[in-house]
Amino acid sequence: xxxEYTRPLAAPIDYDQxxxxxxxxxxxxxxxxxxxxxxxxxxxxLSFSAVEFRDKVIAIAKGLIARGIMPGDAVSxxxxxxxxxxxxxxxxxxxxxxxxxxxxxxxxAQVAMIFNDSRVKxxxxxxxxxxxxxxxxxxxxxNLDDVYVIDYGxxxxxxxxxxxxxxEEFYEREHAVKGSDLATIVYTSGSTGTPKGIELSHGxxxxxxxxxxxxxxxxxxxxxxxxxxxxxxxHVFARYMQFFCFAGNVSLGLSxxxxxxxxxxxxxxxxxxxxVPRIFEKIYNAASQKAGSGIKGRIFANATVVAxxxxxxxxxxxxxxxxxxxxxxVYDKLxxxxxxxxxxxxxxxAVSGGAPLDSSIAHFFNGVGLPLLEGYxxxxxxxxxxxxxxxxxxxxxxxxxxxxxxxxIAEDGELCFKSPQVCAGYxxxxxxxxxxxxxxxxxxxDLGDLDDEGFVTVTGRKKxxxxxxxxxxxxxxxxEASVMTSPVVNxxxxxxxxxxxxxxxxxxxxxxxxxxxxxQGATEMEDLAQAARNPIVYAEVERAxxxxxxxxxxxxxxxxxxxxPDEFTEDNGMVTPSLKARxxxxxxxxxxxxxxxxxxxxx
Numbered sequence: 001x002x003x004e005y006t007r008p009l010a011a012p013i014d015y016d017q018x019x020x021x022x023x024x025x026x027x028x029x030x031x032x033x034x035x036x037x038x039x040x041x042x043x044x045x046l047s048f049s050a051v052e053f054r055d056k057v058i059a060i061a062k063g064l065i066a067r068g069i070m071p072g073d074a075v076s077x078x079x080x081x082x083x084x085x086x087x088x089x090x091x092x093x094x095x096x097x098x099x100x101x102x103x104x105x106x107x108x109a110q111v112a113m114i115f116n117d118s119r120v121k122x123x124x125x126x127x128x129x130x131x132x133x134x135x136x137x138x139x140x141x142x143n144l145d146d147v148y149v150i151d152y153g154x155x156x157x158x159x160x161x162x163x164x165x166x167x168e169e170f171y172e173r174e175h176a177v178k179g180s181d182l183a184t185i186v187y188t189s190g191s192t193g194t195p196k197g198i199e200l201s202h203g204x205x206x207x208x209x210x211x212x213x214x215x216x217x218x219x220x221x222x223x224x225x226x227x228x229x230x231x232x233x234x235h236v237f238a239r240y241m242q243f244f245c246f247a248g249n250v251s252l253g254l255s256x257x258x259x260x261x262x263x264x265x266x267x268x269x270x271x272x273x274x275x276v277p278r279i280f281e282k283i284y285n286a287a288s289q290k291a292g293s294g295i296k297g298r299i300f301a302n303a304t305v306v307a308x309x310x311x312x313x314x315x316x317x318x319x320x321x322x323x324x325x326x327x328x329x330v331y332d333k334l335x336x337x338x339x340x341x342x343x344x345x346x347x348x349x350a351v352s353g354g355a356p357l358d359s360s361i362a363h364f365f366n367g368v369g370l371p372l373l374e375g376y377x378x379x380x381x382x383x384x385x386x387x388x389x390x391x392x393x394x395x396x397x398x399x400x401x402x403x404x405x406x407x408x409i410a411e412d413g414e415l416c417f418k419s420p421q422v423c424a425g426y427x428x429x430x431x432x433x434x435x436x437x438x439x440x441x442x443x444x445x446d447l448g449d450l451d452d453e454g455f456v457t458v459t460g461r462k463k464x465x466x467x468x469x470x471x472x473x474x475x476x477x478x479x480e481a482s483v484m485t486s487p488v489v490n491x492x493x494x495x496x497x498x499x500x501x502x503x504x505x506x507x508x509x510x511x512x513x514x515x516x517x518x519x520q521g522a523t524e525m526e527d528l529a530q531a532a533r534n535p536i537v538y539a540e541v542e543r544a545x546x547x548x549x550x551x552x553x554x555x556x557x558x559x560x561x562x563x564x565p566d567e568f569t570e571d572n573g574m575v576t577p578s579l580k581a582r583x584x585x586x587x588x589x590x591x592x593x594x595x596x597x598x599x600x601x602x603x
Contacts, residue, residue, distance in 0.1 A: 001410060001416065001441075002408075002409045002410060002411050003408065003449075003450045004406065004407070004408045004409075004450075005401065005406070005407050005408075005450055006404075006405070006407075007215075007400055007401045007404070007405060007454060008403065008404075009211070009214070009403045009404045010214050010403060011214065013206075013207055013210045013404065014206075015203040015204075015206040015207035015210075015420055016178060016180070017178070017179050017202070017203070017206055018094065018174065018177040018181070018183070018202040019093055019183055019205045019206055019209075019243060020057070020093065020174055020177070021206070022209055022243055022246045022247050023050075023053070023054050023057065023090055024054060025247075026054075026246045026247065027050040027051045027053075029050075030050055030249065031049065031051040032049050032050070033049060033050050034047040034048075034049060034251045035048055035049060035050040035053045035245075035246070035251060035252065036048045036053050036083050036086060036252050036254065037252065037253045037268070038082065038083045038253070039264075045267060045268060047251075048083070053087070057087050057090040057091045057094060058094075058167065058170055059159045060087055060155060060158050060159060061091040061092075061094050061095050061162070061170055061173075061174075062159075062161075062165035062167075062169070062170055063157075063158030063159050063161040063162030063165075064092065064095060064097065064122075064158065064162070065095060065162065065165050065169065065173060066164060066165050067146060067158070069092075069095065069097050069121065069122060070096075070097070071095070071096030071097065071173075071176070071177070071181075072096065072097070072098065072182075073097045073098065073121045074097070074098045074100045074118045074119055074120045074121055074143075074185065075088075075092045075097050075098065075099060075100065075120065075121065075122045075123070075124070076099075076100040076101070076102055076114070076115065076118075076120045076122070076124070077089065077092075077099065077100075077102070077123075077124045077233075077234075078102040078103075078104060078106075078111070078123065078124070078125050078130045078133075078134070079104065079130070079150055080104055080126060080232065081229065081230060081231065081232060081238065081254050081255065081256040082126075082150070082254055082256060083254055084124075084154070084155055085233045086233070086242055086252075086254065087155070088124055089101075093177075093184065093202070094170075094173075094174050094177070095173040095174060095177070096173060096176060096177045096181060098118070098183065098184055098185055099183070099184040100114065100115075100120055100184070100187075101184070101233065101234035101239070102114055102187075103232060103234045103577040104126070104130065104232070104234075105570045105571075105577050106577070107133075108133050108136045108137050109137070110195070111134060111137055112137035112141060113195070114197070115134075115137070115141045115143070115144060116141055116143075117187075117197055117427060117428060118185045118197055118427060119143045120141065120143060120144055121143055121145055121146075122144075122145060122146045122147070122148075123144065123146075123147045123148070124147075124148050124149075124150055124154055125147060125148070125150065126150045126151060127149065127151045128151075130149075131147060131149050135147070178202070178203075179201065179202050179203025179206060180202075180203055181201060181202055182199050182200070182201055182202075182424065183200055183201055183202045183204075183205060184200050184239075185197045185198065185200075185427050186198050186200060186234075186236050186379050188379050196426050196427075196432065197426060197427030197428065197429075198379045198380055198423050198425075198426060198427070199423055199424040199425055199426070199427050200236075200379075200382055200423050200424070201424055203420060204382050204422065204423065204424075205240070205243060205382050205421075207404065207419070207421050208240070208381070208382045208383070208384065208402065208419075208420075208421040209240070209243040209244055209246075209247045210247060211402045211404050211405065211421075212240075212247075212384060212402055213244060213247050213248045215387065215389075215400075215402045215403045216387065216390065218348075218349070218390040219248075219271075219272050219348075219349055219390065220245075220247070220248030220249065221248050221249055223249055224271070225245075225248060225250040225251070225272070226250065226251045226253065226268065226269065226270045226271045226272075226346070227241065227250050227251070227252055227270055227272055227273070227274070228253040228264060228265065228268045228270040228273060229241055229252060229253065229254055229255070229274075230254075230255045230256060230258065230264070230275075231275070231276075232256075234577070235354075235577075235578055236377075236379045236382060236383045237274075237353060237377065237384075239383075240382055240383035241274060253268045253270065255268075262342060265343050265344040265347075266344050266345075267344075269344040269345060270344055270346065271346050271348055272347060272348060272349045272350060272351065273347060273350045274350065274351040274352070274353065275351075276352070276353070276354040276355055276578075276579070277352055277354070277355050277356065277357045277358065277361065278355070278484070278579065280350070280352060280357075280361055280365060280372060281361055281484065281485050282512070283339075284364060284485070285485075285486075285487035285512065285516070286515075287339055288304075288487065288519075289487060289515055289516055289519040290519075292519050293519060293520055293521065297519075299331075299335065300335060302331070303331040303334065303336065304364060306324065306327045306328055306331050306367065307328070307336065307364050307366075307367025307368050308360065308364055308367055309324060309367075310324055310325075310328045310367045311362075311363040311364070311366040311395070312363060314366070315363075315394070328367070336368040336369055339368050340368065340370060349371055350365070350370055350371070350372050351373050351374075351387060352372045352373070352374050352375070353375040353376060353384070354578060355481070355579075355580065356458070356477045356478060356480075356481040357372060357374045358478075358481040358482050360482070360485065361485055362374065362396070363395060366395060372395075373388040373390065373393055373399065374387075374388055374395075374399065375387035375388065375398055375399060376398035376456070376458065379423075380422065380423045380442055380444075381417060381419065381421050381422055381423070381442065382421045382423075384402060385401055385402065385405055385407070385417050385419070386398045386402065386405075386407070386456055387399045387400070388400070388455075394455050397451075397455040397456060397457045398455075398456050398457070399455060399456070400453075400454050400455060400456075401417075401419075401454065401456070404420070405418075405419040406418040406419060407450060407456055408441060409448060409449060409450050410443070412462075413447045413448070413449075414443055414444065414445070414447060414448075414462060415444045415446045415448035415456070415458065416441045416442060416443050416444060417441070417442045418440050418441050418442070422442045423437075423442075425437065445461060445463060446458050446460070446462070447459045447460045447461065447465070447475065458477075459475050460475025460476070460477050461477065464476055464583060466494065466495075466497045466502070467498065468496050468497075468498070468499060468500065468501065468502065469498055469500045470555065472555045472556065474494075474496060474552075474556045476493075476494035478551060478552070479492075479494050479502075479504070479548045479549075479551070479558060480492045480494055480504075480581075482548035483506065483544045483545055483548045483558075485544065486540060486541060486543070486544035487512050487513075487515070487516045488508055488509065488516050488531075488537055488540050488541065489506055489507070489508065489509065489541060489544060490507045490508055490568060491507040491568045491574070491575065491581050492504055492506050492507075493505045493586050493587070495587065495594060495598065500599070501559040501560070502556060502559060503558060503560045503561060503562075503594075503598045503599070504558045504561040504562075505562055505564055505586065505590055505593075505594075506541055506561055506563045506564070507563075507564055507568045507574075508528055508531050508532060508537070508563060510525065510527070510528050510531060510567070513525060513531050514531075517534075517537070520536065522536050525537075527565075528565045528566060529565035531563075532564065532565040533565075537563070538563065541561065541563060545558050545561055560598055562593060562598055564590065564593070568586070574586055574589070
């Protein structure tokens with residue numbers, strides 16, 4: 001490795017144990033604490049105490065034993081985020097079986113592929129639609145036996161089956177599950193091709209769970225910590241955060257409806273949140289649009305400038321100018337406090353991951369009073385490898401490695417990790433395992449750098465690296481993230497490999513575009529095709545592109561862009577379930593536009 005840094009462990013971690021032990025220890029440590037909270041039918045928050053949830057998991061596990069689930073058997077869950085998902089996951093893994101998550105948005109063909117690759121024996125579907133999807137491919141899945149529907153009382157049914165299984169029988173199975181045993185096979189959403197099954201062990205999860213709470217004690221260990229989790233539990237980031245909450249002093253709130261997320265923030269009152277950058281961008285844009293274009297709009301615009309300037313000085317370590325401090329205090333009362341109230345009034349920190357965080361958004365929220373602690377992780381590492389600390393965080397970096405994690409920068413600039421959290425390998429793909437994990441080092445495919453204090457910066461993707469016809473190397477991530485801070489932009493894909501200049505394809509968000517147009521006093525658009533031709537919308541995209549270009553050299557700047565009249569969705573193959581653009585699919589789909597319009601006469 002060209003560079004290498006290990007963050008030392010503050011205390012040894014015994015990771016030769018199973019993930020159920022984390023829940024067991026919480027039930028013993030704080031038995032009456034509210035552990036898992038969820039919305040009831042009436043909209044009120046209901047809760048399980050730590051002991052109640054532990055006992056619920058055991059009851060489900062007994063039912064799985066009664067139905068013949070053995071160690072190593074695969075059990076799938078296809079559902080939105082809800083307490084039953086969490087309970088099933090813990091129950092499956094507690095008896096040595098493997099949880100195989102499937103996104104609700106996966107197609108029937110993808111379900112069949114995943115079920116066959118992992119030999120799924122039992123499945124839990126949320127509703128009729130998910131059950132019908134499974135049943136449509138049952139004939140292609142010879143290992144599949146029982147399918148239960150959560151909305152139709154699957155949990156009660158399984159518990160009833162388990163009434164004849166003793167608690168002693170459960171613990172006999174649970175105690176036999178060691179840290180080296182597989183806990184789950186997680187299929188990546190795959191921005192480039194067919195999903196790969198990643199094998200994660202109990203010990204890997206246990207290690208990074210305790211490393212996480214030791215690395216972030218302010219977030220995890222203070223009394224009365226609360227997290228509202230609304231990311232899909234098929235994503236390993238969300239699943240990890242469940243275990244993080246169990247290991248700390250955190251009450252876990254579960255919500256799956258992004259349409260009600262602001263109301264959920266207000267009623268649940270989290271102390272910290274985690275989300276992908278797009279969520280923070282939408283909140284920023286919503287605040288801007290709510291302010292409008294009159295005097296409120298001018299106040300918000302000035303408050304934004306002050307927040308970013310205040311944050312930049314704070315990050316530099318220089319003395320805060322008196323006038324800037326005074327302006328900041330004024331806008332705190334006029335603007336910032338109302339933005340903070342959107343999150344329920346008790347949020348102290350937010351963790352951002354899953355995609356590059358635009359530094360201007362990070363500086364804005366930091367100035368408002370909510371540090372966005374950018375982190376980094378992969379499915380292959382049970383989620384987090386890095387996160388910014390609550391004190392001494394550096395905007396523009398993904399922070400320090402968690403305790404016990406070693407980060408390396410290879411000769412070609414690739415970001416690599418070595419840690420007990422690294423996956424066992426890729427299911428049924430030994431050749432991929434050999435390529436990606438070399439001498440214990442996981443090769444991430446990302447390009448990065450490491451400073452003297454151990455803070456890591458991601459500079460791009462190896463596969464996404466654009467080399468222009470003039471030989472200039474361009475990483476598109478920062479440009480794309482910046483353009484996507486515009487309220488009208490849903491996706492931005494930067495082009496230019498072996499081309500004479502950098503260009504971009506931009507897809508709009510119709511609902512957000514109309515909200516923005518209304519705030520400008522302009523006419524709303526009927527569809528994306530009309531919006532793509534609208535000169536006011538074009539001017540806003542052009543403004544966002546120009547702002548992005550200020551971050552890079554002229555050779556790296558976007559010289560030309562086209563707004564396409566299409567929505568990028570998982571159904572049309574343009575994005576993954578985690579909303580990452582499928583660059584190759586988008587490039588191929590718009591090949592004619594790229595060749596005959598964007599680069600016409602420039603070949």
